[in-house]
Every structure is written in C-alpha cells, then in structure tokens.
Amino acid sequence: MKTVEYSDLKTVSLDRNKRKAKVCIIFTGGTIGMIPENPGNPNIKKLKPASLKELLDVVPNLGFREGIELGMVSFKKPVDSSDVMSVHWVTMAKIIFEYYEDFDGFVILHGTDTMAYTTSALSFILNNLQKPVIVTGSQLPITDPRTDAVQNLVTSVHIAGYKAKSLPKIPEVLLCFRDTLLRGNRATKYSSSGFIGFISPNYDPIGKLGEHIDIREELILDINNENADFFITDITENSNNDIKVIPVNPSITPDQLERDLKTEGIDGVILLTYGTGNMQTSQGFIDVISEAVKGGEGYAKPIPVFNVTQCLQGTVEMGLYEASGGLLEAGVTSGLDLTLEAALGKISWALIRFGNIQDTHNQLQFSQRGEQSKNLHDLKWKDKSDFEYIKNETTRIITVGKNIPGKYVAAKLNSSLIRIQGLKVKKENTNKKINIKVFINNPNATVSTSDKSAECVYSINDIEQINENGNLVFDATKTSRNVVQSGNPVYISLVAENCSIQCRAIFFSLYTDVN
Numbered sequence: 256m257k258t259v260e261y262s263d264l265k266t267v268s269l270d271r272n273k274r275k276a277k278v279c280i281i282f283t284g285g286t287i288g289m290i291p292e293n294p295g296n297p298n299i300k301k302l303k304p305a306s307l308k309e310l311l312d313v314v315p316n317l318g319f320r321e322g323i324e325l326g327m328v329s330f331k332k333p334v335d336s337s338d339v340m341s342v343h344w345v346t347m348a349k350i351i352f353e354y355y356e357d358f359d360g361f362v363i364l365h366g367t368d369t370m371a372y373t374t375s376a377l378s379f380i381l382n383n384l385q386k387p388v389i390v391t392g393s394q395l396p397i398t399d400p401r402t403d404a405v406q407n408l409v410t411s412v413h414i415a416g417y418k419a420k421s422l423p424k425i426p427e428v429l430l431c432f433r434d435t436l437l438r439g440n441r442a443t444k445y446s447s448s449g450f451i452g453f454i455s456p457n458y459d460p461i462g463k464l465g466e467h468i469d470i471r472e473e474l475i476l477d478i479n480n481e482n483a484d485f486f487i488t489d490i491t492e493n494s495n496n497d498i499k500v501i502p503v504n505p506s507i508t509p510d511q512l513e514r515d516l517k518t519e520g521i522d523g524v525i526l527l528t529y530g531t532g533n534m535q536t537s538q539g540f541i542d543v544i545s546e547a548v549k550g551g552e553g554y555a556k557p558i559p560v561f562n563v564t565q566c567l568q569g570t571v572e573m574g575l576y577e578a579s580g581g582l583l584e585a586g587v588t589s590g591l592d593l594t595l596e597a598a599l600g601k602i603s604w605a606l607i608r609f610g611n612i613q614d615t616h617n618q619l620q621f622s623q624r625g626e627q628s629k630n631l632h633d634l635k636w637k638d639k640s641d642f643e644y645i646k647n648e649t650t651r652i653i654t655v656g657k658n659i660p661g662k663y664v665a666a667k668l669n670s671s672l673i674r675i676q677g678l679k680v681k682k683e684n685t686n687k688k689i690n691i692k693v694f695i696n697n698p699n700a701t702v703s704t705s706d707k708s709a710e711c712v713y714s715i716n717d718i719e720q721i722n723e724n725g726n727l728v729f730d731a732t733k734t735s736r737n738v739v740q741s742g743n744p745v746y747i748s749l750v751a752e753n754c755s756i757q758c759r760a761i762f763f764s765l766y767t768d769v770n
C-alpha cells in the first residue's frame with residue numbers, strides 16, 4: 256500500500272469519569288493548523304504546522320469542557336492541499352482504519368483548496384463507515400485575530416464527539432465550514448477567500464451551525480448494514496488512478512479531443528459538458544468518443560467516459576437534447592448531478608471496485624454514498640441481434656427483452672425517457688397517413704392496439720415529428736409507471752402502418768429518486 260508518512264498518535268487524556276467521547280484529529284496541512292514560526296516577531300510571516308499542544312494553546316477548551324478526549328496524528332510533512340493526491344487520501348483512510356475502534360469520530364484538518372476533492376474521495380474509499388469523519392479548514396491561520404479556524408475546529412470536534420454534545424451521530428464524511436455542515440461528496444469550493452468558502456449546490460446542508468448546531472436528521476445517509484465491517488479501498492493499488500478531465504468548450508476540435516483521449520496510460524475520462532450533458536453534435540466528436548469507450552484502434556483498453564456537467568446546479572440527462580444523443584450512442588456514462596470533485600473520487604474508486612466495464616458503467620450511475628440525487632438505470636438496444644423485424648400487415652420492430660440493471664424500485668421512479676436513434680420511415684402508400692406507435696412491454700401490439708392502452712408510450716401520425724437525423728425522444732414516465740416492474744425484462748416495440756420502418760438504436764433511461 257502506498258502511503259505518506261505520519262506521526263504516532265498523541266493523546267491528551269481526560270479522567271475516565273469525565274470522558275464522554277473520544278475524537279481523533281488528523282492534521283494533513285493547510286492554513287488551519289499553521290501557527291507563526293516566530294510568534295515573538297510579527298514581521299516574520301512564516302508559518303509552521305502546529306502540534307496538538309500548540310493548537311490547545313490557542314483553543315485551550317477544545318472539547319475538554321464537554322468531556323471530549325482528544326488524540327492527534329499528523330502527516331510528518333504537512334502539505335498545502337494543492338499537493339494532495341490519491342496517496343494522501345489513502346493515507347488519511349489508513350489512519351482512520353488504524354484508530355477506528357479507539358475513537359467515536361475523526362476530524363481532519365486540511366487545506367481548503369482541494370478539501371472537497373478529499374471529502375468526496377474519502378466518502379468512497381471508506382466502506383461501511385459508521386462514525387463521523389469531519390473535514391475542516393480555514394481561510395485564516397488559527398492565530399490570526401480574525402481567524403475562522405477556531406469556530407471551524409471547535410464545531411467539528413463537537414460534531415465528531417457527538418455523544419458528549421447530545422448531537423445525532425452522522426456516519427458520513429462531512430465538510431464543516433463556517434455556518435454549514437455539508438455532505439462531503441456534495442460540497443464544492445465556492446470562494447477563494449470568503450468565510451463562506453463552500454456550498455453544496457444539489458443537496459441541502461445537513462447542519463446549520465449558528466448559535467446552535469442544528470442537524471437535519473432526515474438528510475443523514477442511512478447505514479446499509481450495521482453489521483458490515485468497516486474497510487478501506489486502496490485506490491492506489493494496481494492503479495495509477497490516471498483520470499483525465501476534459502472540459503468541452505467552443506474551441507475544442509475532434510483532433511484535440513482524440514489526442515486527449517489517447518493520452519498514454521489513462522484509466523478513465525471525465526468529460527465536462529454543457530448543461531444537461533451536451534457537447535458539439537458533429538459526428539467527428541462522437542466517433543472519437545465511441546472509439547475510446549470501445550477501446551478501439553490506438554487504445555490499450557476501453558476508456559470509460561463519464562459525463563459531468565459544467566453547471567454548478569442541475570443534472571445530466573443524456574438523450575434529452577440532440578447535443579447529447581450521440582454521447583448516449585457512443586456508450587458514455589451519465590454523471591447525473593455529481594460535482595466534478597465527487598465524479599473524480601467516484602470513478603477512481605469504481606475502477607478499482609468493479610472489474611468489468613459494464614458493471615463500472617452501471618455502478619457509476621447509481622448512488623453509492625448519497626453523492627447524487629437520482630439513480631439512472633439505462634437500457635440500450637443497438638446491435639442487430641437486439642431487434643426483431645416483422646413485416647406483415649404492419650411493420651413491427653420488437654426489441655429483445657432486457658433486464659433493468661441494478662435494484663430498480665418502481666415506486667421511486669422519478670422520470671423516464673425513450674430515445675430512438677436513426678429511425679427511417681418510408682411511406683408505402685402516398686395517399687394514406689402514416690401511423691407509428693411505440694409500446695413498452697407489449698410485444699404483441701399492432702397498429703390497431705389503442706394508443707390509450709397502458710403500454711402505449713407514443714403515437715405519431717405525422718412524419719414531420721421525426722427530425723432530419725431520424726431521432727425521436729419522448730417522455731415515458733407515465734407508461735413506465737404503469738408497466739415497468741423490477742425483475743421483469745423490458746421490451747420496446749414499434750409498430751407502423753402505411754410505411755416501413757427501421758431504426759439504429761433505442762435507449763431507455765429510468766431515473767429513480769435516491770431518497
């Protein structure tokens with residue numbers, strides 16, 4: 256296991272009869288734990304990392320009055336968080352693992368610059384976590400008269416030592432900063448210098464930290480299995496964790512993109528897209544991405560491409576616009592409403608945790624640690640063998656039945672979308688109106704089956720509704736609610752009269768609520 260060197264545990268013990276909780280502080284670096292090297296001379300601005308004793312000199316009551324006993328482990332060489340990499344995340348996890356049984360909670364002191372990357376990554380690396388891990392930092396050093404470090408540190412220690420303060424236990428990785436306690440994998444740095452340094456754009460703060468510490472218990476992540484052992488995933492083992500982040504922008508070209516995707520040794524790509532997961536529509540881009548996902552010519556292996564929006568708020572919905580239909584066809588994975596920080600932690604973890612590319616794709620689209628608001632269960636039919644064509648009185652295209660990936664909970668369905676790519680319609684009888692109907696889970700449907708039937712999801716009487724590329728997209732939420740059940744295979748059928756039909760691919764996206 257690759258690791259960063261760290262000190263032995265130092266403790267400041269409390270009398271057994273006074274002790275109500277034990278909190279371990281892990282000092283990794285950053286402004287919060289720095290004190291002046293020469294306090295006697297204010298002209299010397301140089302800072303050095305504080306020891307537990309020196310921190311307590313500044314905040315003498317840190318936890319003691321409440322009955323919180325403290326321990327501290329420091330990185331031997333504290334780092335500016337700009338230097339934090341996956342090996343540092345794994346080391347923090349390793350320290351937590353080593354002292355897991357001895358403490359009720361952990362507080363990590365960390366620089367603010369990459370704090371949200373660390374909280375995100377740790378949320379995945381720590382498996383079956385049943386204790387609070389609070390990561391905090393500050394904009395000003397702890398000795399500065401205007402510092403925000405004292406509030407952040409003391410509040411974090413209180414939340415980690417929840418028993419002593421009669422607070423609820425929050426068995427998650429959290430980011431505590433100023434007035435808010437955020438789920439670690441939902442947070443993002445918002446201000447480089449403001450005291451409100453972090454926000455959580457797609458999930459409400461779990462705690463409001465004013466005069467009182469108000470925890471919204473309904474927002475706390477459920478523990479899946481109380482009896483499951485805590486363990487860590489070493490994401491640096493057998494992997495360089497080489498994830499390339501590619502922001503799309505108006506000046507990117509297919510050649511540039513291809514060069515980036517073909518970077519030697521990369522394990523995965525985060526494509527930072529526009530809006531709901533969109534990018535340039537020209538086929539050149541799509542072909543390049545498709546080759547990477549397949550692991551085609553010039554690639555040593557298939558490269559998972561994870562679609563994450565550049566927008567701070569909102570979610571990726573591939574297939575909704577033409578500008579993401581091609582990405583869906585290329586086999587790109589949806590990053591839903593993940594922050595970039597969460598996406599990076601998640602893909603680094605998933606590539607180690609799930610071996611095959613299809614599992615990785617599916618699991619990336621499911622919430623693992625409350626990092627996204629919805630799960631996406633997607634089905635695709637894109638190979639010849641996925642379709643059956645029947646031509647008699649009406650033309651029918653019927654997909655083979657496919658099982659919904661993951662644990663699909665029909666009651667949690669939020670929305671669903673069907674996208675038909677490359678639909679070719681040839682009028683057979685110029686005098687008669689064409690009629691096409693789409694059904695879910697009625698393989699025997701014909702054109703005479705009523706479009707009011709529970710399985711009918713779409714009906715077209717007018718060829719103009721199909722765009723020039725032959726792509727159709729429609730909301731299937733109501734029909735899915737009626738006829739899509741977990742455990743049963745899904746069939747889509749297209750029936751047509753007065754025309755012949757063909758299509759290249761069908762995509763079916765089912766979004767379920769995480770909470």
Ligand code: ASP
Pocket residue numbers: 284285286287334335336337365366367368369392393394
């Ligand atoms: N550059 C520092 C760091 O991230 C800034 C800070 O701690 O706020 O380590």
